[in-house]
Amino acid sequence: MKKIGLIVVALVSTLSTNAQDNLDQLLAAGVADAERFSANYIKPANDGLAYGINTGWFNNAKTPKRFGFELSIIGNGTFINDVDKQFILDTNDYENIRFQDGSTSKPVSTALGHNDPAIFVEVTYDDPIFGEQTTELELPTGIGSANINLVPTAFLQASFSPFKGTQIKGRYFPKVDQEDVKVGLYGFGIQQDFTSFLPADKVLPISISGLIAYTHLDGSYDFTDTGVVDGENQQIETETNTMLYQLIVGTKLKIINFYASVGYLSGKNTTDLLGTYRVSGEVLGQTVYSDEIKDPFSIKSDTTGVLTTVGANLSLGFFGLNAAYTIADFNSASVGMNFSF
Structure with missing residues (x-):
């Protein structure tokens, strides 16, 4: 469960459960290499989250009557594509990381994938006493x-x-704090039924509406107490901000309605590795040097893409159910329970 929580808040690779023991060596290889690897590792997870938190904003093309109030509970599952489980690690892009078998590039796991079998690389670092040194590192x-x-x-x-x-x-999703992982979400939107402006609104068989919505997700993971690397205030903070624009068309029947939409998603993701890290070298179990690094890096990425959604809504008085499927870079399925007053 801890590993799932880390991915939900888009944590960088070097701090996932399988990478914590190697954070010292990866940082020793250089902040630039650690940042480049982490950016490629978490990008698919950030993209998947951006799509996942933008589903279920509507359950119909028509809007309720004036002063109508609706409360919904929405659940969604965003499917992981095989292509997003790997990225190509090209050692020509890195200063101090090489594959042990001499390969210059090969596919390795992202935060959404799995290295099977395990993949090891050689990390070169500069020891102030003994000069250039090489150590083995298992990729997360x-x-x-x-x-x-x-x-x-x-x-x-x-x-x-x-x-x-x-x-x-x-x-809204209240901020949850479990095992030093905190995640929270909120968003605002407006949906306008354009056909409500027309004189023939009541006789038209369909409704056409537009939606604009903003969503914010933030999370953090404090791992200072794990003792992965000597230091203070060690944590990861991640933030995703998105804008969604959709055009919706649907039927306007009393009990069951069908709807479809096409839209565009634009999002920005930021993940920061914060705190103080004292990266050390040892000889015969004795520390011979220590290099202090503060707030090693900040990773920024964009998520953009087109979405197409189809769905249906069942209305039984004040209670309703809806289900929808969205086709995008990350497909997703969502269901909702709706209470109208």
């Missing part, structure tokens, strides 16, 4: 080692219609 694997093929997300969503055809929305 990902959640694929636990046969996990989807990233789950869930949130509580509420909406209110202050005007005819206009629905203001908000979603």
Whole structure:
């Protein structure tokens, strides 16, 4: 469960459960190499999260009547593609990392994959006393080692219609603190039914609406007490901010409705490795030097793409159910329970 929590907050590779013992050597190889590897390792996890937290913003193309209120509980599963479980590590892009078998490049696990068998590299570092030294490092694997093929997300969503055809929305996932991992989410959106402006609104068989939504996810992992590397205030902080734009078309029947949409997602992800790290070298069990590194690096990436969603909504008085499937760079399936007042 701890490893899943780390991926949910998009933690960098060197601090995943299988990489913690090797953080000292990876940082010793150089901050630039550690940052480059971590950026490639976590990018697919950041992208998957960005898509996952943007599902379920709507369950119909038509909006409730004026002053209508709706409360929804939404669960989603974002599927992991095989292509996102690996990235090509090219040693020509690194200063101090080489494959033991002499290869210049080969596929290695991302945070969503698994190295099977384990992959080892040679890390070269500069010892101030003995000069250039080489040590063996096992590359970290990902959640694929636990046969996990989807990233789950869930949130509580509420909406209110202050005007005819206009629905203001908000979603929230309270910050959870478990085993030094903290994750929280919130978002705001507005959906406008364009057909509500037309004189023939009541006789048209469909509704056409547009949605704009902002979502923020942040998480952190404090691993100071694990003793992975000597130092203080060691933690990872990650943040994802996204904007979603969608055009929705759907039927406007009383009991069951079908809807489809096309949209565009734009997001920015930031992951920071913070704190103080004293990277040391040893000879015969004795520390012969120590190099202090503060706030080693910050990784930034963008997530953009087109989404297409199809779904259905069943309304039974004040209670409703909906299910939808989204086709995108990361496909996802979502379900929701809706209570209307």
